[in-house]
Amino acid sequence: MICRGSATVVAILLFVSLPALFAQTIRQEGNVSLPAGVFVAPPPGRVNFSAVLSRNAGFLATNFNDNVVRIWALPSGELVHALDTKADPATKLHLSDDGRLLAIAAKSGTIKVWDIASWEVRQEFAVSSPARVLAISPDNQLLAFATDHDEQIWELPTQKRLAVLHPPFDCYCLMFLAFSPDSAMLASADGDTAIRIYDAHTGTLRSTASDLLLESLALDFSSDSKSLFVGGGDQTISVIDLLTGKLRDTLPKQSGTLRGLVASGDGKQIAATYNSPKRFDDASISVVLLWDLSTRAVRARFEQPGLAVLGGAFAHDRLFLVGGSGNKLSIWSMQ
Amino acid sequence: MLTRRTILHKCLALGSLTVASSVSAETMFAAFQDREKHPRKPTPPNSLGPFYKRLAPTTATLRAPGDPGLPLSLSGQVLDTRGDVLPDATVEIWQTDHFGYYDAEGYRYRGKLPVDASGQYKVETVMPGHYPDHSRVCQHIHYLVTAPGHKTLVTELYFATDPAFEGDPQKNFSRDPVIRTPELIRPVLLAGEPEAIHAAVSFELCLEQL
Numbered sequence: 001m002i003c004r005g006s007a008t009v010v011a012i013l014l015f016v017s018l019p020a021l022f023a024q025t026i027r028q029e030g031n032v033s034l035p036a037g038v039f040v041a042p043p044p045g046r047v048n049f050s051a052v053l054s055r056n057a058g059f060l061a062t063n064f065n066d067n068v069v070r071i072w073a074l075p076s077g078e079l080v081h082a083l084d085t086k087a088d089p090a091t092k093l094h095l096s097d098d099g100r101l102l103a104i105a106a107k108s109g110t111i112k113v114w115d116i117a118s119w120e121v122r123q124e125f126a127v128s129s130p131a132r133v134l135a136i137s138p139d140n141q142l143l144a145f146a147t148d149h150d151e152q153i154w155e156l157p158t159q160k161r162l163a164v165l166h167p168p169f170d171c172y173c174l175m176f177l178a179f180s181p182d183s184a185m186l187a188s189a190d191g192d193t194a195i196r197i198y199d200a201h202t203g204t205l206r207s208t209a210s211d212l213l214l215e216s217l218a219l220d221f222s223s224d225s226k227s228l229f230v231g232g233g234d235q236t237i238s239v240i241d242l243l244t245g246k247l248r249d250t251l252p253k254q255s256g257t258l259r260g261l262v263a264s265g266d267g268k269q270i271a272a273t274y275n276s277p278k279r280f281d282d283a284s285i286s287v288v289l290l291w292d293l294s295t296r297a298v299r300a301r302f303e304q305p306g307l308a309v310l311g312g313a314f315a316h317d318r319l320f321l322v323g324g325s326g327n328k329l330s331i332w333s334m335q
Numbered sequence: 336m337l338t339r340r341t342i343l344h345k346c347l348a349l350g351s352l353t354v355a356s357s358v359s360a361e362t363m364f365a366a367f368q369d370r371e372k373h374p375r376k377p378t379p380p381n382s383l384g385p386f387y388k389r390l391a392p393t394t395a396t397l398r399a400p401g402d403p404g405l406p407l408s409l410s411g412q413v414l415d416t417r418g419d420v421l422p423d424a425t426v427e428i429w430q431t432d433h434f435g436y437y438d439a440e441g442y443r444y445r446g447k448l449p450v451d452a453s454g455q456y457k458v459e460t461v462m463p464g465h466y467p468d469h470s471r472v473c474q475h476i477h478y479l480v481t482a483p484g485h486k487t488l489v490t491e492l493y494f495a496t497d498p499a500f501e502g503d504p505q506k507n508f509s510r511d512p513v514i515r516t517p518e519l520i521r522p523v524l525l526a527g528e529p530e531a532i533h534a535a536v537s538f539e540l541c542l543e544q545l
Binding site: 148168169175191192193212213214215217232233234235257 | 380383384385386387388389390437439479487489
């Protein structure tokens, strides 16, 4: 399951439904056919399956069951690059917020940071075990990753290691890493269900949020870097004060495990995905809710069985959703 | 440079080592060295989540009367890599029910218990189900084992009878990509009358010293 994962790479699967009420706000931006035998929805016991969007909704990086990493331009869905990784399968992908850098962790333990525009490897790191989680800071200066045994922060331009962190239970249990919008903090969703906030440049622990009972499966910072939105098996979005680590608010509980969330740049909305009430990745009854943070109310609800959405990003006053069915990728936008 | 055996002889002479055995000191030294040369391998770690829940109740009985599923007794001993029992260890276990569902709302099929003086634990539960959505291939039970002075162990127990292994876990363990080693797959003992059949699995847990 993805402590996780586990050694598995987990894609955020969302099934989006577009009720008639919101139909006029939804637009299909692109539609792409994948090669025969390549599927958007992972097979049982999937391996090396990953799909990530850049925060600016400019690119999508995918690694489906054929071990080919593909970079797609959004919203057109144009295939920009394809990298065959069969010789050293990719285990995890991460796109920088601006879509300029792609970090690919491989089974061999290497992490390569690619420049999307030139399609050249900018940096390469060799670590002791395949990275389980990856993150690039919004200013593209830092790379954080977790191996089986520790968590490391590196300065990208100099390839200098800035910090080695040792969360509880090793990193077999680390679920998520994310940098704050100002690149000053690194949040780590750890196996003991705590969220630890580190200084991103020194690795110094700044605060620990330990009010949560269940593991957090997704998190995102508020645009002002003062709050952290967290969710998981507790089926809620918890708002954590980054200064104190204390729980500031909890949005109304839903009926499914929260598996993905993204906060809008203006700090007013959060899009969150809830899967089956009891299952980790049972996408068949998943929903996406768009929350208004000022009213703590759901502004829109989306569900449509049969369409698996791989992720979402707020950009250009819209929420972009990338999904698919079978071997077809679809790009949607919602205003 | 002094040899290990010389040091042991010196310890014996100075009283910092006592051999309380009917066999000779030489035999005991040989056994001592043999034990040191052949440390136990730590239990391989495995994934924790994503359904770990903090503050599980202290109980050894996860199965309630009338629960569906094959009754299962889990037992084993908690040791360190030197083979010493860890009487201060705590074993925490969580799993799905017979139908493959975790209880995220409450604490069904979640519990922790201290081991006894000989490092032994025993838990009464049911055989966990397969995930209905097949997002995990094999039935499994999660373990989180702690002991003072030792590295926390997070691992999973798998069952040799799982259909995914087709009777040959050594060969087919990688059918579940989360399983990196067949060491975590344990044989299942079936016992009892057909109308009251139950299963038993032994799972020894070996922790690394800090």
